[in-house]
Amino acid sequence: MLDVGRHPNISLMAYSEIEKVEGHEGNFTVTVRRKKRYVDEAKCTGCGACAEKCPTSVPDAFNTGLGTRKAIYSYFAQGIPSTHTIDPDFCRQLNGKKCGICQKTCQADAIDFDQEDKIVELDVAGIIIAAGYDVFDPSQIPEYRYSELPNVLTALEFERLLSASGPTDGHLDLPSDRAVEAEIKALEKKIGKSKRMLEKFEKKFDESSKQFYEKYNKGDYSDDKDRKKWADKYAEYLAIMEPLEDLKKKAESFTTAKRLAFIQCVGSRDFRFYPFCSGYCCMHSIKEAIIAHEHENETTSRIFGMDIRAIGKGFEEYKIRGGNNSNITYVRGRVGEISQGPNNNPVVTYEDTHERLVKSQEFDMVILATACVPTIGIIELAKILGVELDKYNFIKTSPFSPVDTNVPGIFACGCAGAPMDVPESVAQASSAAERAAEIAIQLRQVQNVQF
Amino acid sequence: MNKDILVIGGGIAGMQSSLDLADMGVKVHLVEKLPSIGGKMAQLDKTFPTNDCAI
Numbered sequence A: 001m002l003d004v005g006r007h008p009n010i011s012l013m014a015y016s017e018i019e020k021v022e023g024h025e026g027n028f029t030v031t032v033r034r035k036k037r038y039v040d041e042a043k044c045t046g047c048g049a050c051a052e053k054c055p056t057s058v059p060d061a062f063n064t065g066l067g068t069r070k071a072i073y074s075y076f077a078q079g080i081p082s083t084h085t086i087d088p089d090f091c092r093q094l095n096g097k098k099c100g101i102c103q104k105t106c107q108a109d110a111i112d113f114d115q116e117d118k119i120v121e122l123d124v125a126g127i128i129i130a131a132g133y134d135v136f137d138p139s140q141i142p143e144y145r146y147s148e149l150p151n152v153l154t155a156l157e158f159e160r161l162l163s164a165s166g167p168t169d170g171h172l173d174l175p176s177d178r179a180v181e182a183e184i185k186a187l188e189k190k191i192g193k194s195k196r197m198l199e200k201f202e203k204k205f206d207e208s209s210k211q212f213y214e215k216y217n218k219g220d221y222s223d224d225k226d227r228k229k230w231a232d233k234y235a236e237y238l239a240i241m242e243p244l245e246d247l248k249k250k251a252e253s254f255t256t257a258k259r260l261a262f263i264q265c266v267g268s269r270d271f272r273f274y275p276f277c278s279g280y281c282c283m284h285s286i287k288e289a290i291i292a293h294e295h296e297n298e299t300t301s302r303i304f305g306m307d308i309r310a311i312g313k314g315f316e317e318y319k320i321r322g323g324n325n326s327n328i329t330y331v332r333g334r335v336g337e338i339s340q341g342p343n344n345n346p347v348v349t350y351e352d353t354h355e356r357l358v359k360s361q362e363f364d365m366v367i368l369a370t371a372c373v374p375t376i377g378i379i380e381l382a383k384i385l386g387v388e389l390d391k392y393n394f395i396k397t398s399p400f401s402p403v404d405t406n407v408p409g410i411f412a413c414g415c416a417g418a419p420m421d422v423p424e425s426v427a428q429a430s431s432a433a434e435r436a437a438e439i440a441i442q443l444r445q446v447q448n449v450q451f
Numbered sequence B: 001m002n003k004d005i006l007v008i009g010g011g012i013a014g015m016q017s018s019l020d021l022a023d024m025g026v027k028v029h030l031v032e033k034l035p036s037i038g039g040k041m042a043q044l045d046k047t048f049p050t051n052d053c054a055i
């Protein structure tokens, strides 16, 4: 990533979109919209002082919504470029409220609320589409109850939990527990406010709120307006304190997830959604189970699948190693249902096709290996480029020219063309680079002869 | 006529294409729709089959 940002031959335009493409192989004219960040890319040093001070918290897309970021943000800590961006949907200043704290904080004077989009025109000889993929939304599968059960996650969400730089610093905290902890935090904030208010009364009347309240309830001070207000405030305080104490007691027993279930082919190999095999998800479930076990060695994982597809250099060995060293068991069978068990624990009901029995098992966390699906916006992009899509809306290529599209001079690589893992994406990327270089270098030779 | 190449998308595939071309001496314009490049791989903790760090 760093190399891409630094290479003298690469001009990087992030936060930008393709608007128009005209021409043909060897001579395309491309219009790019560089979207306004409200931050001057030339001035921003990426120091992050603005984000620290920004008062507006927003769900963090990079952390799959499991954490928060500010309305002014860098996409992720090591992101290239590190230029910050203001989210116009949430920024207080851009939504007519008084704020501008980031502008006051920025030492580099990089914040520009009046910035406009910039249109850039490029002349290029060839184009490579590497627009990637999205993960399937499992809430479309009602029997897995992804939207209802807090401890049922997608594999991408689970990656963020495993990551040391993620929202839980790499701990497998249960989302249901995290929700309780967030509630505790919110109530503590309220209780702080309430306490400060009570202190004022206590100072004024030189008595503790508790003592006062006992007397008040006996009927003393019944006509005193100020004391009535005090009593109301104390009642409010108690109404917050009781649930807060209960939640805190509950939180004492919170532990990290140690019994994991991985469910394969969620949206893939499913005729209701995508009949194809996404290719990489068996492997990423094994990987995630191995890493979870590295984090805490009492972790056990069961991987439920029709079969485990470990096709690639060193993959089968990796699968066997996982079974031998990382407490992973592979269960052949398709999961029919996930239901709610005790303490928010998901219960997996499945058919064990070896024993020909329907069984149920309770877990701490269930991880769904969701399908690789065409990326949002690919239909519009294909229209702009004039390239054909296949029946699923991946870029159409053929098995014997896997990186060529139907338009000469336009190539595709990685998951934009079909589901594939990183090694295959990298191989295709080099292949597409070589196909594009043929055009660029041939042109260079022609031009050298002419001039 | 220009001899530059446009790469759309800055995930692992787009980054690899860009670097290969740039190393061959071809000028590349890399357009990414999100605020930073990296794609899905940047969101992964580690990658199979070597368990190397993804970033």
Ligand SMILES: Cc1cc2nc3c(=O)[nH]c(=O)nc-3n(C[C@H](O)[C@H](O)[C@H](O)COP(=O)(O)OP(=O)(O)OC[C@H]3O[C@@H](n4cnc5c(N)ncnc54)[C@H](O)[C@@H]3O)c2cc1C
Pocket: A016, A017, A018, A130, A131, A132, A133, A134, A135, A155, A156, A159, A280, A284, A287, A375, A376, A377, A381, A413, A414, A415, A416, A420, A421, A422, A423, A425, B008, B009, B010, B011, B012, B013, B014, B031, B032, B033, B034, B037, B038, B039, B040, B041, B044, B046, B047, B048, B049
């Ligand atoms: C949970 C999970 C774990 C995985 N673990 C592994 C693993 O351990 N090992 C492994 O080999 N593979 C793994 N994979 C697969 C891996 O993520 C993919 O193979 C790889 O990321 C594909 O790279 P890509 O560049 O094609 O796509 P992406 O990473 O999707 O990159 C595409 C880029 O293009 C940008 N883009 C999209 N549309 C546009 C547009 N219109 N204009 C400009 N830019 C655009 C996107 O913002 C993105 O930055 C995993 C996948 C998942 C879901």
Ligand code: SF4
Pocket: A264, A265, A266, A268, A269, A276, A277, A278, A279, A280, A281, A282, A283, A305, A307, A308, A309, A369
């Ligand atoms: S790789 Fe495994 S989990 Fe993914 S679709 Fe294929 S068989 Fe199913």
